Amino acid sequence: MFNVLSGFAVVIFVIAIGFGVGRFRLLGPNAVYSLNMFVFWIALPCTLITFMAKTDIAQLFGPNLLVVALSTLTTGFLAFLGYRWITRRSTEDSIIAMLACTYCNGSNLGIPLAAHLMDDPTLTLPVILFQVGFYGPLSVLALDMRTGKRNTNFVRSTLLTILKNPLIIGATIGIVISLLQHNTGFVLPSLFADPLGIIADATVGCALIAFGMSMAEVRVLQPELSPRRSVWAASLIKTVVHPAIAAFFGVVLFDASSQLLLAMVLLAALPTGQNVFTYAQRFGVNKVLARDTAVVSTGLALPVMALIMVLVS
Template sequence: MLDVLSGFLVVITVIAVGFVVGRQQLLGPNAVYALNMFVFWLATPALLVNFLATADLADVFGENLAVVVLSSVLAGAVGFFGAHFLARRDVPDSLVTLLACSYCNGSNLGVPLVAHVLGDPTASLPVIIFQTAVYGPAVVLMLDVSTRRRRRREDGPGQVRSPAPRLVRELLTGVVGNPLIIAAATGVILAVVHARTGWALPAPVAEPVATLAGAAVPVALVAFGMSMAQVRVLGPSSPGRSVWAAAVVKTVVHPALAWVLARVLFDADGPALLAFVVVAALPTAQNVFTYAQRFGTNTVLARDAGVVSTLLSVPSVTVIALLLG
């Protein structure tokens, strides 16, 4: 437990350093974007390849993936039905709430957080693959259909052409061109080769990959702290109660569901149970705001839920570490 808590204290400290740097604008106005792009395109893929190349794939894609899928769907259902039937929001707005309650920040924050707190970045890999390849595209297609129906009701029939073929192409391109998916596929291939033949990456390749991988955690956490210093949320136009409800579902209900599923279905305990629950407690991903903005629906909730859930994830993961570490 002390190792987990000390690791999480380091994470909080580095985020705080990033916050101070962001407040003082020490790295310039566009530094957050540049740092995030470095992490997304170079450091995080290298981190995944570095760990996956010799990993046991059964540990990565077994019970972990099942808990990710089931807990995400259940948390999303809580968000959707709460928004649709309690808050009386229409289907597109409720779908955005569904994502805000269940779509984890598994890459930008998830990989460095679980890498440092749990010592294993592959714990967040199942959620990245599930969300990027299945969950996100499925909900985006539902958003496309429901927003077009809403516009037909508002503008009359025949006013909005279906962009579905283009949307499908963009989704497929996004999955195939995602550096995390490419890195995961590369790592899986290397892991299979290593398991069957014992072959590993030669040092001239492995060492640069490991060097880039070492930059993923500190750079991502500094960039995250800087971004927190530049965002203002919960303004007059924000649906405050809905934002807080979505953030609580994401950082409290979602990990609670993961704990129940892991205990009931797999009798998990120890480090495995901690990993399942910490991954589920990750905050709402930036992708949710991107999707909401793309379809022009519930954008303020998506933006504010991402920020508030990120703030709540700090005490949430701390408590999880205390109880399960």
């Protein structure tokens, strides 16, 4: 228990340092953007390549991926119906609320947390694969149809977005290396492996610092602007209901071991991802809810995830 709590204390401490750096603008006006771009385009792909090369590929497409899909779709369906019925808002507003309750921050926060707390950043890959390859594009298509902002090249642009995603590229390269190692005895030369490892080692620190810096620049739950009740409801669904449903599927359908169950529930407890705000902004619907839920759910997620690790492990 002490090790679990100390692990989360380290995460919170690094995020707090990032918050202080952002508050006092120690790295200049555009530092958050630059640091996030380094993490997303360079550090995270290197991390995935490094760890995927040592991973059993079959684990990616096993019960973990199924629980991610089932828990996300079930929670999303309930959230969509609840928001639509209680608030009487439009379908497109309800889609954004659904995403706020279910779409995880699997990359910028999920990978560093998995790497630090469970020594395996590839645990978040089922979430990334499901969201980037299916859930996100399907939601964008639904928003496209509802708002009338039709894109005649939707399928083409969606496929290009998926194929150009650096996390998908990094995971694919890692899978290829893993298959070569297992089937042919191929070993990645140290000339390539060592630089990848050095950059991968920077991922956790840079990602958490960047995350803390971004928190210093955001004002949320502003009176007369933010739908506070909806934000709190969405944040609680994301950090409490979603992982509870994931735990149900993990135990009932797959009789998951404690380690596998822990991974399933922690993934579901990740806070709302930034992509939800990106979608809301793109289609001009429910932007404040998307933005505020991402911030509030992050504040709730860390103590909830610490409690989950104590209870499950």
